[in-house]
Amino acid sequence: MGIITMGIITMGMIMFDDFFIRALFAGIGLAVIVGPLGCLIIWRKMAFFGDTLAHAALLGIALAILADVSSLIAVPFVTLAICIAIMVAKRTPSLSSDTILAILAHSTLALGLVLVSVTGGRNVDVNGLLFGDILSVDTTDLLVIYAGGGAILAIIVWQWRRLVAATLSPEIAEAEGLSPQRTEWLFMVLIALVVSIAVKLVGVLLITALMIIPAAAARRLVTSPEMMAVLASILGVIGVIAGLYGSAEFDTPSGPSIIVAGALLLLGLTFVPRRLSVANDSPAPYNHHNEAGHDPK
Amino acid sequence: MASDKTDLINLENAGVRRDNRWLVRGIDLRIRKGEIVTIIGPNGAGKSTTAKLAVGTIRANEGRVQRQAGLRVGYVPQKLHIDPALPMRVDRLLDLTAKVSPDEKKQALEAVGASHLATAFVQDLSGGEFQRILLARAMVRRPNLLVLDEPVQGVDFASEAMLYNLIQQIRDTTGCGVLMISHDLHIVMADTDTVLCLNGHICCSGSPDSVVSNPEYLRLFGAPDTAALAVYRHDHDHIHLPDGTVQHADGSISDSCHPDKHEHNHDRHNHDGHNHDGHNHDGHDHV
Numbered sequence: 001m002g003i004i005t006m007g008i009i010t011m012g013m014i015m016f017d018d019f020f021i022r023a024l025f026a027g028i029g030l031a032v033i034v035g036p037l038g039c040l041i042i043w044r045k046m047a048f049f050g051d052t053l054a055h056a057a058l059l060g061i062a063l064a065i066l067a068d069v070s071s072l073i074a075v076p077f078v079t080l081a082i083c084i085a086i087m088v089a090k091r092t093p094s095l096s097s098d099t100i101l102a103i104l105a106h107s108t109l110a111l112g113l114v115l116v117s118v119t120g121g122r123n124v125d126v127n128g129l130l131f132g133d134i135l136s137v138d139t140t141d142l143l144v145i146y147a148g149g150g151a152i153l154a155i156i157v158w159q160w161r162r163l164v165a166a167t168l169s170p171e172i173a174e175a176e177g178l179s180p181q182r183t184e185w186l187f188m189v190l191i192a193l194v195v196s197i198a199v200k201l202v203g204v205l206l207i208t209a210l211m212i213i214p215a216a217a218a219r220r221l222v223t224s225p226e227m228m229a230v231l232a233s234i235l236g237v238i239g240v241i242a243g244l245y246g247s248a249e250f251d252t253p254s255g256p257s258i259i260v261a262g263a264l265l266l267l268g269l270t271f272v273p274r275r276l277s278v279a280n281d282s283p284a285p286y287n288h289h290n291e292a293g294h295d296p297k
Numbered sequence: 298m299a300s301d302k303t304d305l306i307n308l309e310n311a312g313v314r315r316d317n318r319w320l321v322r323g324i325d326l327r328i329r330k331g332e333i334v335t336i337i338g339p340n341g342a343g344k345s346t347t348a349k350l351a352v353g354t355i356r357a358n359e360g361r362v363q364r365q366a367g368l369r370v371g372y373v374p375q376k377l378h379i380d381p382a383l384p385m386r387v388d389r390l391l392d393l394t395a396k397v398s399p400d401e402k403k404q405a406l407e408a409v410g411a412s413h414l415a416t417a418f419v420q421d422l423s424g425g426e427f428q429r430i431l432l433a434r435a436m437v438r439r440p441n442l443l444v445l446d447e448p449v450q451g452v453d454f455a456s457e458a459m460l461y462n463l464i465q466q467i468r469d470t471t472g473c474g475v476l477m478i479s480h481d482l483h484i485v486m487a488d489t490d491t492v493l494c495l496n497g498h499i500c501c502s503g504s505p506d507s508v509v510s511n512p513e514y515l516r517l518f519g520a521p522d523t524a525a526l527a528v529y530r531h532d533h534d535h536i537h538l539p540d541g542t543v544q545h546a547d548g549s550i551s552d553s554c555h556p557d558k559h560e561h562n563h564d565r566h567n568h569d570g571h572n573h574d575g576h577n578h579d580g581h582d583h584v
Contacts, residue, residue: 043382043383045380161396164393167383168377169374169393171374172374174354175352175354175370175372216382219384223387224384224389225383226390227384255569291525
């Protein structure tokens with residue numbers, strides 16, 4: 001028993017010795033987590049919110065360098081603080097939330113870049129911060145992705161009905177006692193945590209794409225929110241594998257290659273005939289609604 | 298108002314204040330098991346606020362709010378836009394807020410006459426179909442209290458009558474209480490036990506008949522000629538006069554029991570004509 005465990009661990013260590021394998025496992029783990037979250041972001045039209053948190057993550061990294069603390073602490077700290085700032089700013093009705101997000105996104109990004117240049121000087125790889133450096137993933141990162149990400153995924157599964165209900169109709173959820181406000185907070189916190197995990201892998205500029213492209217690609221192939229969440233994870237994994245092997249093959253940057261692979265997958269699936277995609281047992285309402293000329297709303 | 302065990306909701310002198318302004322104040326609202334209460338009032342009168350107060354999603358800043366322990370609410374929203382990016386079929390919508398067995402879903406869809414729509418996407422439904430599905434979704438929870446926010450808005454007349462019938466059936470079979478919000482001041486569902494006429498405060502309340510003749514109602518919504526609370530009425534809200542004409546609760550007289558507004562005016566016109574001809578309407582001795 002002990003020998004077998006030792007064997008597995010040794011095998012694992014040998015396997016994870018390879019930077020490419022580590023990158024592969026890190027990317028796959030991340031893709032699985034962001035599948036359902038990406039769907040929720042699309043349904044709630046919150047892509048820009050995710051982007052804002054991603055930009056803020058750079059400020060987190062800068063602060064980590066400045067204060068000489070782990071970015072594992074500094075980044076979630078900053079993204080969660082920005083979450084709260086967004087919620088507070090939303091209560092100020094003089095600016096639209098769109099404007100607030102744009103201000104926060106770009107001022108945190110700019111401040112992060114300024115701080116990085118002040119503190120780190122030329123030793124910091126700004127490119128890596130912006131576009132990620134998945135090939136530099138170490139075993140600690142893997143542990144964070146699988147332990148932290150696993151916990152996030154468990155919370156998503158546990159709270160799934162509430163998350164969908166609060167997305168579809170906060171009004172119904174509230175009247176029927178599901179406290180959608182609390183669910184929205186939870187959702188924002190989950191996004192902030194995932195962004196914190198993802199920033200090292202794909203960089204602040206590509207996180208949102210990593211989250212929403214697989215979800216968007218899954219949309220036309222599914223008939224329920226649950227199917228869409230699962231398929232988004234699967235397509236995300238395919239994108240990561242294709243992107244990483246592509247980047248090795250063509251010697252292209254890994255983060256952008258993953259996103260390009262996902263985008264190509266999305267493009268390819270767009271041309272799948274609808275008959276083959278969305279379940280064709282869907283009954284008459286299409287015709288019915290055309291005949292009746294009702295506004296489907 | 299003494300409360301008893303059949304009380305689902307009991308608001309006494311309840312008020313909600315936001316930014317130093319009272320949204321509603323002095324609300325007395327009692328809903329008992331099996332009772333249908335309709336709130337009517339102009340836009341901004343505080344109808345939704347009152348409903349939220351009753352359901353408990355907002356707290357009262359003054360007054361007393363009592364709710365039956367373990368009250369289960371089924372809610373039918375006024376309108377619901379579902380993003381096209383969200384794949385949602387009718388049968389999935391039914392367990393939006395709680396897990397429901399396939400049998401229960403089937404029964405609920407049958408009850409609203411929408412079994413054939415089980416696998417349809419909600420975005421493809423017509424307005425009337427969607428309202429029925431929303432009603433099925435609310436009733437599949439087996440609520441003690443069904444709350445409907447303007448359930449017939451944007452729905453054609455036939456669907457409207459059907460929805461009202463369904464609501465009544467649900468009440469009759471399950472014995473739940475019903476709280477309905479309507480901004481259509483002229484139409485109150487048959488079998489409404491209490492009408493609450495709201496404009497920041499309660500202008501008047503009581504049975505549909507008593508409300509319609511209340512001077513406060515008339516001041517707010519106009520005289521009965523222009524705003525007859527008429528279409529969905531009970532049979533006993535009018536008196537058959539010996540000459541075969543019908544006197545309604547608002548004092549008007551017509552030839553039939555259920556005039557709609559158009560007929561009503563038409564009858565008035567004839568009636569005036571009779572007067573010009575020297576007949577008067579109490580001259581029923583010629584019968």
